[in-house]
Amino acid sequence: MNANLDAAQMDAGGSAQAQLAERYGAQATPDAGAIACNPTLETLLGHRSVRRYSSEPLPSGLLELLVAAAQSAPSSSNLQAFSIVAVEDKDRKARLSRLAAGQRHVAEAPLLLMFVADLSRLRQVGTACGETADGLDYTESFLVALTDAAFAAQNVLVALESLGMGACYIGAMRNHPEEVAQELGLPQGAFIVFGMTIGYPDPAVETGVKPRLAQSIVLHRERYAAAPPEAFEAYDATLREFRLDQAMSDIAWTAQAAGRIRDAGSLMGRHVLREVLQARGFGLK
Numbered sequence: 567m568n569a570n571l572d573a574a575q576m577d578a579g580g581s582a583q584a585q586l587a588e589r590y591g592a593q594a595t596p597d598a599g600a601i602a603c604n605p606t607l608e609t610l611l612g613h614r615s616v617r618r619y620s621s622e623p624l625p626s627g628l629l630e631l632l633v634a635a636a637q638s639a640p641s642s643s644n645l646q647a648f649s650i651v652a653v654e655d656k657d658r659k660a661r662l663s664r665l666a667a668g669q670r671h672v673a674e675a676p677l678l679l680m681f682v683a684d685l686s687r688l689r690q691v692g693t694a695c696g697e698t699a700d701g702l703d704y705t706e707s708f709l710v711a712l713t714d715a716a717f718a719a720q721n722v723l724v725a726l727e728s729l730g731m732g733a734c735y736i737g738a739m740r741n742h743p744e745e746v747a748q749e750l751g752l753p754q755g756a757f758i759v760f761g762m763t764i765g766y767p768d769p770a771v772e773t774g775v776k777p778r779l780a781q782s783i784v785l786h787r788e789r790y791a792a793a794p795p796e797a798f799e800a801y802d803a804t805l806r807e808f809r810l811d812q813a814m815s816d817i818a819w820t821a822q823a824a825g826r827i828r829d830a831g832s833l834m835g836r837h838v839l840r841e842v843l844q845a846r847g848f849g850l851k
């Protein structure tokens with residue numbers, strides 16, 4: 567036990583263990599030692615994607631706060647190579663929902679944020695400085711923009727969850743990337759990485775914390791060691807329990823994951839992304 571932690575912190579630490587137990591379900595619960603829980607950890611450990619929203623309007627100033635949270639994320643070389651398109655127009659949300667496999671929550675959420683890997687602004691800046699900006703034509707620059715957009719988005723998600731709201735990433739925005747880019751008027755060098763639906767969770771729909779793979783599978787100490795196939799059996803059983811509890815279809819995680827990566831056809835139109843990205847001005851050299 568750490569003598570620097572006072573008694574109140576030690577008591578609070580118990581709730582971190584409870585949240586860890588929920589995160590890993592019937593699998594072994596990692597031991598967080600004497601580290602006390604706090605509101606930030608509670609928000610992170612309690613994350614769940616929310617796909618049903620109440621009609622409660624979002625508070626004014628929320629968008630500005632969320633964008634500030636997004637911009638507070640670290641950024642590669644401070645290049646800030648991302649943008650956000652906020653969509654509230656009902657008809658536009660409906661069109662984007664159709665482009666994203668008809669997902670209901672895209673049309674229904676009061677706010678839809680679209681996260682853009684954005685090299686167009688840097689090209690503008692580089693050109694204005696008299697540079698060729700040829701560095702933007704390399705895969706590295708795409709990765710910079712992609713990771714900047716992802717970190718910004720995750721900051722937004724944590725911020726809104728800390729306020730009692732719910733959200734869901736929408737990777738299906740990459741199913742028809744050209745149409746989505748046109749709908750949002752994206753310039754060359756800009757690409758929608760994913761959307762995010764945002765709203766207050768519908769209180770009538772209880773969404774549980776989805777258990778994750780055991781830490782023994784994910785955490786490698788010093789050197790990587792692949793987990794044996796049987797290591798996944800416990801997770802399959804744990805996730806099956808969760809899915810049945812949430813009235814979801816009864817399919818093992820391993821089978822679902824294997825199906826999702828089976829072949830080009832299982833990528834839901836996203837197998838052409840390299841060509842799409844190159845057509846959108848990402849060199850990917």
Ligand SMILES: Cc1cc2nc3c(=O)[nH]c(=O)nc-3n(C[C@H](O)[C@H](O)[C@H](O)COP(=O)(O)O)c2cc1C
Binds near residue numbers: 616736
């Ligand atoms: C990049 C990304 C794209 C996602 N795309 C979708 C999507 O299109 N539709 C959806 O309902 N959920 C989507 N999700 C949510 C995942 O299904 C969800 O995070 C995962 O099942 C784990 O569940 P949890 O977030 O409730 O813990 C996406 C998540 C991420 C990180």
